[in-house]
Amino acid sequence: MKSTHNTLWAYSKSAAVTVAMVTGTAVLMAACAGVKPPPKEYTQERLDDQIQVPPGNVVALETTATGLLNYECKANATTAGSYGWVLVSPRADLLDRTGKQVAKYAGPPATWTHIDGSSVVGQQLAIAPRPGATNLAYQLSKGSPGSAAGVLQNVTYIQRIKTKGGQDLSKTCTQTDMGDKLTLPYQADYVFWKAA
Structure with a gap:
């Protein structure tokens, strides 16, 4: 019984870590989406x-x-x-x-x-x-x-x-x-x- 309890505990801990990582990644990506990209390097191609x-x-x-x-x-x-x-x-x-x-x-x-x-x-x-x-x-x-x-x-x-x-x-x-x-x-x- 102790072995089953430890196995369940390990699975639930692993699932919690996975959920935390996915949630954290989603939050980080959402935050990055609001950041403006750096300005494009200036080009003279269209100038006389x-x-x-x-x-x-x-x-x-x-x-x-x-x-x-x-x-x-x-x-x-x-x-x-x-x-x-x-x-x-x-x-x-x-x-x-x-x-x-x-x-x-x-x-x-x-x-x-x-x-x-x-x-x-x-x-x-x-x-x-x-x-x-x-x-x-x-x-x-x-x-x-x-x-x-x-x-x-x-x-x-x-x-x-x-x-x-x-x-x-x-x-x-x-x-x-x-x-x-x-x-x-x-x-x-x-x-x-x-x-x-």
């Missing part, structure tokens, strides 16, 4: 050739900027008698992929400053048209990092992509409009690259 970053560089930081672009009606320095809207001061806050504000953008010159104190100045190399008359063109800039250590310290290139707004310059700009100001909201992704 002229704004693709050369091989030998990797993404250092991906951000989304929201801000304002301030324009002024000025005479065209290269074409006498013509006038146009000139960007005089951009301002934007940059959020990383988690939604945390990590940098600010201002100019001129085009300067991105990270919350860690590092910064980079961009010099435009190329642009690519963006569908929609009111959207800024996509842009590739060469980076000239500042001396402070941090995320932007070794940035080689900056891409501006996924633009929305910032370019509705349909308001007239003639000699009589000289000095008029125009402020336009915009959004764009800035992708910062560094040497691999």
